Amino acid sequence: MAVFDAHNDSLTEREDLSILTQRLNDGHWDLVRFAEGGGRWQIAAIFTPPRFSGIEAIAYALHHLERALEWVEQNRDKVRLILSKRDLKHDGRIGILLSLEGASPLMGRVDFLRLFFRLGIRCLTLTWNHRNELADGVGVGEAAGGLTEAGKAVVAECERLGIAIDVSHLSERSFWSLMQVAHKPVFASHSNFRTVCDHPRNLTDEQAKAIAEKGGVVCLTFVPSFVGGDLTKFLSHYEHGIKLVGARALGLGSDFDGCGDPVVPNASSFPQLANALREVGVSKTNTRKLFHANLLRYFRRILPS
Numbered sequence: 001m002a003v004f005d006a007h008n009d010s011l012t013e014r015e016d017l018s019i020l021t022q023r024l025n026d027g028h029w030d031l032v033r034f035a036e037g038g039g040r041w042q043i044a045a046i047f048t049p050p051r052f053s054g055i056e057a058i059a060y061a062l063h064h065l066e067r068a069l070e071w072v073e074q075n076r077d078k079v080r081l082i083l084s085k086r087d088l089k090h091d092g093r094i095g096i097l098l099s100l101e102g103a104s105p106l107m108g109r110v111d112f113l114r115l116f117f118r119l120g121i122r123c124l125t126l127t128w129n130h131r132n133e134l135a136d137g138v139g140v141g142e143a144a145g146g147l148t149e150a151g152k153a154v155v156a157e158c159e160r161l162g163i164a165i166d167v168s169h170l171s172e173r174s175f176w177s178l179m180q181v182a183h184k185p186v187f188a189s190h191s192n193f194r195t196v197c198d199h200p201r202n203l204t205d206e207q208a209k210a211i212a213e214k215g216g217v218v219c220l221t222f223v224p225s226f227v228g229g230d231l232t233k234f235l236s237h238y239e240h241g242i243k244l245v246g247a248r249a250l251g252l253g254s255d256f257d258g259c260g261d262p263v264v265p266n267a268s269s270f271p272q273l274a275n276a277l278r279e280v281g282v283s284k285t286n287t288r289k290l291f292h293a294n295l296l297r298y299f300r301r302i303l304p305s
Contacts, residue, residue, distance in 0.1 A: 003270045004041040004292035006219035006251055007190040009258030011044045012064050017071040021078060028256035031078055031094060033268035040090050041082070041292065043123055043189060044068065045101040050130040053104055061105035065098070065119055072096060081120055085303045088296055099123035099166065099189070108133030108150035110157045117161050122303060124158055125166040125189065126151065127174065135174035138200045146177025159184045162304030167211070175207055185214045187298060190221035190253035192237045197228030205244055212249035217298050219253030222262035231263050231276055238290070247286040251295045
């Protein structure tokens with residue numbers, strides 16, 4: 001079964017990216033294990049930690065983006081950047097979509113967004129857990145506000161350019177502020193359901209339904225604290241999602257190399273998940289939708305031509 005994984009952190013967590021072409025005994029993701037697991041498309045995050053802001057945030061993000069681009073260039077026989085709709089067609093190499101996780105490097109500026117687009121960014125996670133110039137993350141708590149005017153301008157420019165907007169990490173107030181101004185579908189790259197596991201990083205049923213109604217995708221993650229248990233509990237999130245938003249609105253976002261002890265152990269383990277789904281009666285068609293078809297449909301709608 002082909003896999004489209006909506007989120008990992010390997011490109012910023014590894015000091016030496018060259019080792020990602022080998023089978024590794026540590027961490028969760030490398031090209032060998034991902035290919036073994038059926039991996040064809042990977043959204044790779046360029047994450048800027050909250051300790052960086054302003055010029056330091058830009059410098060940090062650009063440094064890691066250049067490392068990622070150099071790694072892709074050096075391994076172009078194995079990987080390629082996905083920049084447009086036509087790049088989604090599988091050619092034997094693993095397709096990499098670059099995501100800016102947390103918008104602090106933009107400093108609230110639309111021209112900086114355009115620069116990152118020119119450098120290959122095709123997804124934007126508006127916040128991490130903290131506040132930035134665009135919006136508030138879930139970590140801000142009850143004091144969280146909605147999108148700023150700069151945030152609204154960046155959302156509009158994302159939609160014009162063909163950058164997918166990722167709602168994972170947004171505070172609820174910022175989420176609903178976004179949904180009021182977004183004209184195109186949004187997605188959650190790595191979030192589960194709060195009804196199944198009451199964690200602030202998970203989505204309420206109302207949020208999930210709003211994403212689905214716009215044509216977006218909720219990508220279930222393997223982070224144990226968001227799952228609230230083991231693989232069996234993960235299946236409960238899937239079953240809840242099927243009843244809530246339907247099979248066309250669900251995807252996978254592992255958060256490999258961004259969490260400890262994921263409930264699906266590593267990038268070679270997607271067949272284990274497929275087997276578990278089959279054992280509880282999930283059809284091959286619905287597994288295919290979860291594993292890749294829904295995200296392919298979404299990005300064919302969002303990415304530039």
